[in-house]
Amino acid sequence: MLADLLIHPRLVRVEVGLNVVVGFKVVPDETLIKVSSGKLDMNVAVKISTYDKNAIEEAVRIKESTGGKAIGVTVGNTDRKTIREALSMGVDEVVAISTQYTDVLGTATAIAEEVRSMNPDLVLFGETTTDGSTSGLGPMVAEFWGVPVITFAKSIKLDGKVIRAERSLTPVVEIVETELPTVVTVTGEINSPRIPTLRQIMESSKKPVRTKEFKSSPMASLDSVEPYLVQRKRIVLEGKTEEVVQKLIEALRKEGAL
Amino acid sequence: MSFDADVAVVGGGLGGLSAAISAAKEGLSVVLLERGAYSGSKNVSGGRIYVHSLLKLIPDALERAPLERPITRETYEVRCGDRRVTFTFQKRNRDSFSVLRAKLDDWLSHEAEAAGVLTSFDTQVTGARREGGGITVETNRGEFKVPLVIEADGVTAPTSRYLGIRRLTPEQFMVGVKEVVATKPELPEDEGEAKVVLGLTAGLKGGGFLYTNRESVSIGFTVKVESVQEKLVKTSELIEDYRESLGIEGEVLEYSAHLIPYMGYRGLPPLYAPNLMVVGDAAGMLISDGFVIRGMDLAIGSGTIAGQVAAKLREMNNFTRTDIYQSQLEDSFVMRDIKAAWKSFKGLSNPRFYEVYPQVICDVLDSMFSVGDRRLLKVAQERLRKEGLGLTSLARDLLWFT
Numbered sequence: 023m024l025a026d027l028l029i030h031p032r033l034v035r036v037e038v039g040l041n042v043v044v045g046f047k048v049v050p051d052e053t054l055i056k057v058s059s060g061k062l063d064m065n066v067a068v069k070i071s072t073y074d075k076n077a078i079e080e081a082v083r084i085k086e087s088t089g090g091k092a093i094g095v096t097v098g099n100t101d102r103k104t105i106r107e108a109l110s111m112g113v114d115e116v117v118a119i120s121t122q123y124t125d126v127l128g129t130a131t132a133i134a135e136e137v138r139s140m141n142p143d144l145v146l147f148g149e150t151t152t153d154g155s156t157s158g159l160g161p162m163v164a165e166f167w168g169v170p171v172i173t174f175a176k177s178i179k180l181d182g183k184v185i186r187a188e189r190s191l192t193p194v195v196e197i198v199e200t201e202l203p204t205v206v207t208v209t210g211e212i213n214s215p216r217i218p219t220l221r222q223i224m225e226s227s228k229k230p231v232r233t234k235e236f237k238s239s240p241m242a243s244l245d246s247v248e249p250y251l252v253q254r255k256r257i258v259l260e261g262k263t264e265e266v267v268q269k270l271i272e273a274l275r276k277e278g279a280l
Numbered sequence: 281m282s283f284d285a286d287v288a289v290v291g292g293g294l295g296g297l298s299a300a301i302s303a304a305k306e307g308l309s310v311v312l313l314e315r316g317a318y319s320g321s322k323n324v325s326g327g328r329i330y331v332h333s334l335l336k337l338i339p340d341a342l343e344r345a346p347l348e349r350p351i352t353r354e355t356y357e358v359r360c361g362d363r364r365v366t367f368t369f370q371k372r373n374r375d376s377f378s379v380l381r382a383k384l385d386d387w388l389s390h391e392a393e394a395a396g397v398l399t400s401f402d403t404q405v406t407g408a409r410r411e412g413g414g415i416t417v418e419t420n421r422g423e424f425k426v427p428l429v430i431e432a433d434g435v436t437a438p439t440s441r442y443l444g445i446r447r448l449t450p451e452q453f454m455v456g457v458k459e460v461v462a463t464k465p466e467l468p469e470d471e472g473e474a475k476v477v478l479g480l481t482a483g484l485k486g487g488g489f490l491y492t493n494r495e496s497v498s499i500g501f502t503v504k505v506e507s508v509q510e511k512l513v514k515t516s517e518l519i520e521d522y523r524e525s526l527g528i529e530g531e532v533l534e535y536s537a538h539l540i541p542y543m544g545y546r547g548l549p550p551l552y553a554p555n556l557m558v559v560g561d562a563a564g565m566l567i568s569d570g571f572v573i574r575g576m577d578l579a580i581g582s583g584t585i586a587g588q589v590a591a592k593l594r595e596m597n598n599f600t601r602t603d604i605y606q607s608q609l610e611d612s613f614v615m616r617d618i619k620a621a622w623k624s625f626k627g628l629s630n631p632r633f634y635e636v637y638p639q640v641i642c643d644v645l646d647s648m649f650s651v652g653d654r655r656l657l658k659v660a661q662e663r664l665r666k667e668g669l670g671l672t673s674l675a676r677d678l679l680w681f682t
């Protein structure tokens with residue numbers, strides 16, 4: 023093998039393992055949040071924010087195909103069971119930064135600090151979180167770190183230090199290219215996150231979790247969270263299908279829906 | 281033979297979590313498999329827990345567990361049409377509390393994590409087989425080999441069935457129907473009420489209950505599977521009627537129907553097999569005499585014992601000697617109470633409690649408070665005679681409960 027390499031050095035591309043940092047957020051499971059007497063019950067079980075799971079999956083795939091490392095970073099709620107889920111998906115270690123309430127700028131500052139000290143090839147995030155939905159974290163970290171950012175990536179290809187991504191911008195797809203290091207935010211289309219096996223879950227409990235504290239005074243404060251309720255019209259149209267369809271169309275016109 | 285862990289606990293309800301905590305405290309490596317996304321997501325209960333066994337497992341649980349209200353008022357209510365008889369017994373105590381299972385179970389699962397239990401959610405056990413001196417558990421997340429399984433997978437006991445030691449029949453179950461309704465109880469913050477209601481689940485064998493939570497009430501009732509089958513009624517309609525008759529208004533936060541084991545001491549299923557111990561509902565451990573339903577404290581108690589026996593078995597390096605579990609259970613409150621409840625359990629099958637007596641009680645009191653004959657015993661006797669019963673059969677029926 024080694025001899026082959028020496029004789030035909032240009033036939034074999036020696037991939038350097040890529041180091042990927044993936045940010046993920048622990049959020050309340052939105053499917054469990056209930057509204058009762060006009061108030062939101064947010065005290066529910068937590069999970070990894072939906073698209074952050076896609077970011078984790080992508081980080082693990084890149085790590086596996088290049089033989090590098092995938093390091094998770096999470097800020098805010100540092101629920102250990104949720105962190106272990108990231109580890110069992112294949113992340114090698116997690117930096118868990120606990121904070122009081124912080125705005126996205128605070129989160130970006132905390133993550134940028136970690137990223138600078140780790141100096142990875144690639145930083146991945148989900149396109150947006152299911153709680154805050156700012157979509158701002160990726161771009162902010164890129165700015166602080168001083169590298170390019172690609173948002174809404176529905177696929178990424180790596181070729182040495184060159185990254186090519188398809189950006190999903192309804193209704194068009196934009197193909198962009200840049201050089202590592204870079205920050206990428208991914209959409210749900212990019213992959214289907216794996217379901218870890220029990221044995222991987224067992225293994226994950228041996229992987230390192232580094233915990234840290236971060237203090238920041240948020241630039242923007244959260245005043246209140248209120249339910250967004252959609253009142254149903256409760257109109258029932260009865261009769262023969264043909265007639266009802268006609269009535270439905272009229273009703274929708276009247277509402278300005280058509 | 282190499283194993284993946286010392287113990288696999290199947291099911292992350294109160295029974296499974298208690299078993300896992302108690303085994304982990306003894307230093308065993310424990311993996312807990314729960315099919316729900318979190319503990320409490322699949323657990324239904326009218327929510328009154330007698331906390332003695334929880335306090336043995338977690339001594340400072342009263343300070344930390346998400347308990348709703350201490351039950352300081354026991355109310356009995358007999359309804360017959362628009363007449364009703366109510367009496368309330370009040371006593372300040374902290375023996376039992378109303379709880380919401382979604383919160384309590386979730387909390388206990390965090391306790392388990394903190395005790396070193398490895399919990400795996402969204403993990404459904406789909407099969408189990410004996411292999412290499414242990415049990416191989418089959419799941420949607422691959423297989424897992426362990427020398428010991430603690431089964432806490434609830435009333436339908438799938439693991440026991442996969443291993444071929446259990447078959448289910450309809451007479452072994454009751455149906456429990458429950459709603460949580462948003463309405464703030466008119467009680468001081470540190471008091472709670474438990475109410476038993478007879479005569480509202482028309483013609484069905486069983487009584488109804490109401491527990492006050494902090495900001496809501498849990499209402500529901502249990503009925504025998506056959507009575508639902510025979511009368512061809514929908515449990516969802518029954519509970520709506522029940523809620524309306526109780527006069528409770530508010531947003532229904534949760535509706536659920538769940539099977540409850542109905543076996544009694546004599547009818548208990550196998551509680552152990554080599555490499556297997558069965559706890560909680562899966563082992564039929566439930567006390568229901570028409571007045572109280574107790575399963576949570578039994579699940580916690582049996583789970584705690586199973587965890588301790590697991591440690592003993594590992595010390596003995598012999599995971600087939602699970603018969604030790606049965607004998608420890610017999611020496612504990614779990615079996616003592618199930619045995620003692622056996623009589624009232626039989627009383628529960630007596631239809632007179634749901635059909636005749638509520639009517640008789642109302643009629644007797646009715647004549648007591650109207651102008652006319654006010655000799656209680658005499659009126660009662662006459663009224664009973666109409667049902668073809670005497671005072672002796674009344675006394676005999678009531679003695680079932682004492």
Ligand SMILES: Cc1cc2nc3c(=O)[nH]c(=O)nc-3n(C[C@H](O)[C@H](O)[C@H](O)COP(=O)(O)OP(=O)(O)OC[C@H]3O[C@@H](n4cnc5c(N)ncnc54)[C@H](O)[C@@H]3O)c2cc1C
Nearest residue numbers: 291293294295315322326328405433434456560561575576
């Ligand atoms: C309407 C109603 C009211 C009740 N009221 C009271 C009361 O007031 N007080 C009281 O003490 N008791 C009450 N009970 C009884 C009490 O709820 C049960 O006895 C208790 O929950 C039993 O606990 P357990 O852990 O054995 O089972 P469960 O709480 O049923 O937990 C079983 C767990 O196993 C999981 N599971 C099942 N199959 C699988 C599988 N194949 N793979 C992985 N996981 C699986 C389930 O998801 C579930 O989480 C009530 C029950 C009902 C239905």
